[in-house]
Amino acid sequence: MLHTTSAFIRFHGELEDKIKGFYESLAVIDKYSAGRETFLAFSKENKKHKDMILRTYREVISDALEAAFPLMDLDESDYEIKTKIMEDMRFQDIMKKAIEIEKKSYKYCRDVGESTSGLLADIPLAFEWVARRKTIRIRKLKDLIARELAILLA
Amino acid sequence: MVMSNHKSTLEEPIKEVKFLKNYINGEWIPSKSELSVDVINPALMKVIAKVPRSNAEDVDLAVKAAREAFPGWRRTTPIARSRYLFRLKNLMEENFEEISRIGTMEHGKTIDESRGETRRGIENVEVATGIPSLMMGYNLEDISRGIDEYVIRQPIGVFACIAPFNFPWMVPLWFLPSAIATGNTYILKPSSETPVSMTKLYELIDEVGFPPGVVNMVHGGREVVSAILKHPDVKGVSFVGSTPVGRDVIYKEGAAHGKRIQAQCGAKNFFIVMPDAKVDKTISSIMTSFYGNTGQRCLSGANLLIVGDEKFYEEIMNKVKENAKKIRIGFGLDESVQMGPLRSPDKKKRVLGYIDKGIEEGAKLTLDGRNYKLTDDYPDDCYLGPSIFEEVTKDMVIAKDEIFGPIMSVIKVKNLDEAIEMINDCPFGNSAMVFTSDGGVARKFQYETEAGNIGINIGIVAPMAFFPFSGMKDSFFGDLHGQGRDAINFFTEKKVVIVRWF
Numbered sequence: 001m002l003h004t005t006s007a008f009i010r011f012h013g014e015l016e017d018k019i020k021g022f023y024e025s026l027a028v029i030d031k032y033s034a035g036r037e038t039f040l041a042f043s044k045e046n047k048k049h050k051d052m053i054l055r056t057y058r059e060v061i062s063d064a065l066e067a068a069f070p071l072m073d074l075d076e077s078d079y080e081i082k083t084k085i086m087e088d089m090r091f092q093d094i095m096k097k098a099i100e101i102e103k104k105s106y107k108y109c110r111d112v113g114e115s116t117s118g119l120l121a122d123i124p125l126a127f128e129w130v131a132r133r134k135t136i137r138i139r140k141l142k143d144l145i146a147r148e149l150a151i152l153l154a
Numbered sequence: 155m156v157m158s159n160h161k162s163t164l165e166e167p168i169k170e171v172k173f174l175k176n177y178i179n180g181e182w183i184p185s186k187s188e189l190s191v192d193v194i195n196p197a198l199m200k201v202i203a204k205v206p207r208s209n210a211e212d213v214d215l216a217v218k219a220a221r222e223a224f225p226g227w228r229r230t231t232p233i234a235r236s237r238y239l240f241r242l243k244n245l246m247e248e249n250f251e252e253i254s255r256i257g258t259m260e261h262g263k264t265i266d267e268s269r270g271e272t273r274r275g276i277e278n279v280e281v282a283t284g285i286p287s288l289m290m291g292y293n294l295e296d297i298s299r300g301i302d303e304y305v306i307r308q309p310i311g312v313f314a315c316i317a318p319f320n321f322p323w324m325v326p327l328w329f330l331p332s333a334i335a336t337g338n339t340y341i342l343k344p345s346s347e348t349p350v351s352m353t354k355l356y357e358l359i360d361e362v363g364f365p366p367g368v369v370n371m372v373h374g375g376r377e378v379v380s381a382i383l384k385h386p387d388v389k390g391v392s393f394v395g396s397t398p399v400g401r402d403v404i405y406k407e408g409a410a411h412g413k414r415i416q417a418q419c420g421a422k423n424f425f426i427v428m429p430d431a432k433v434d435k436t437i438s439s440i441m442t443s444f445y446g447n448t449g450q451r452c453l454s455g456a457n458l459l460i461v462g463d464e465k466f467y468e469e470i471m472n473k474v475k476e477n478a479k480k481i482r483i484g485f486g487l488d489e490s491v492q493m494g495p496l497r498s499p500d501k502k503k504r505v506l507g508y509i510d511k512g513i514e515e516g517a518k519l520t521l522d523g524r525n526y527k528l529t530d531d532y533p534d535d536c537y538l539g540p541s542i543f544e545e546v547t548k549d550m551v552i553a554k555d556e557i558f559g560p561i562m563s564v565i566k567v568k569n570l571d572e573a574i575e576m577i578n579d580c581p582f583g584n585s586a587m588v589f590t591s592d593g594g595v596a597r598k599f600q601y602e603t604e605a606g607n608i609g610i611n612i613g614i615v616a617p618m619a620f621f622p623f624s625g626m627k628d629s630f631f632g633d634l635h636g637q638g639r640d641a642i643n644f645f646t647e648k649k650v651v652i653v654r655w656f
Binding site: 001002003004005006007010057058059060061062069070 | 250264265266269270273274438441442446477481482489490491492616
């Protein structure tokens, strides 16, 4: 269980690192080359998200902040992501997996935003911003699937 | 390294016992006294450092160095002094995490709380970098035909700070950056219970390369305090600590020796919940206000005053109890921990005494902090859980004394007037908070309440670095508070110049 803002931030960093590693691995696999550019952009963005949240936390955390007492605890297992890439996975499969991962990390950012809404506003706002970015990524992944399907059907 | 089952336990920055030294004239030098005391990490009851019990001779050396550095430092331009502080701020940012973890190890507070403290300290340095603007005087042309008059601010000389144990990093930084930015030189006496983070600060100061003697540090206890207060070359002293010491020792003794004094002292803070308060957000604030820093802050909530009918009272108290029971207690470097230990076994004993006193006085102990569970197998010398006393009356000792521990005294009041009357009857005046959705209530509260720091839907009214920390009544002795414009006034003398050119 995650009980404190510090734990929320650490877990977020771990999540972003894991997702970053996932996309970096995808980017070097030939059969997924259609998504290489997107994967590399996403992995870069994962680092940006991690840095941004950590920076926001460090810049606004204050003696007056209810940091140790968020509104609700979060359960890490609700946000567990599976990043293992199986050899037999087709492009469509891997894209579905990526969407699942993005959905989980979206849910995490949204839930942290809600749980920290009683704190100084910057932390929930930063998480909400990252959550919005996740929805854009999901859309981009879906577009990639559609594009690949169209090529296959053509 | 602590072995722990918790994967969220952070690495400890202090790996072996540190032998601390004084920092005088730009050098680390051992104390003239051979006495030292152990610095204990209260969460693990392990010695992390040994701090010298310096004596008057050490103070004299530091004052001499500071006095000799003063003429050169005051001639260093404000913009150049500000650049030293910019360098210090950058080093603080680079070392942010280490500083915070040291704070947790030497004090016991949680890592979130330590990071909050680190940030507050840095903010004071940031504000002081604006000294070229902050220190400006003012002028008027033609006070008489052809004659102009202006005010300039000048530094005064050697200042000193006597710091407390509860915010070992932040409190010295309420004063030191403004003091040196305005061109004074400085001596710090950190708390001998928590001197490690200040040693880290002085390592950074050393790295910045301030001219020798501008900033000095002398570790120690009463003998050092007494020597500072009596030394003729110390022009002013900033103190944060208890009211008896602040009022009867620092203020009286310091003033008797002609010094400027700012003594920020004890508190008994009231947290008022009105019937229209937003309940969930109020509960979060109650938790941090009463139990943050294990209740060891001069801005902590102490008396919870609930206005409203029985149903509202029950709603609030059920949630307060439910949340307080869930508080995770342990070593603050475990990120899952929400409340650390008290600073020492003595402090725990003192707080336990108040629990006994409350029971003896007839208050109802509805949450007994003596029964607590730790997150790991830690020695229990300093730990205590959150306690709640209900059916407290204003004449009880637990409603009047500063307990400095995780104890909440709950008092039912009829209305806002009764709450304000109770606050104003209290000899302390550090802070008071009201939780309400009614602007009229908030305004009346801020207007009529006799406390220096007022919170409207804020549980810990900690003024930012650019505002003064405004305690009043028995919570403050002096005229000018720490931080904000008060700090600039405290550390400078105003000189009037009237000019006529023939």
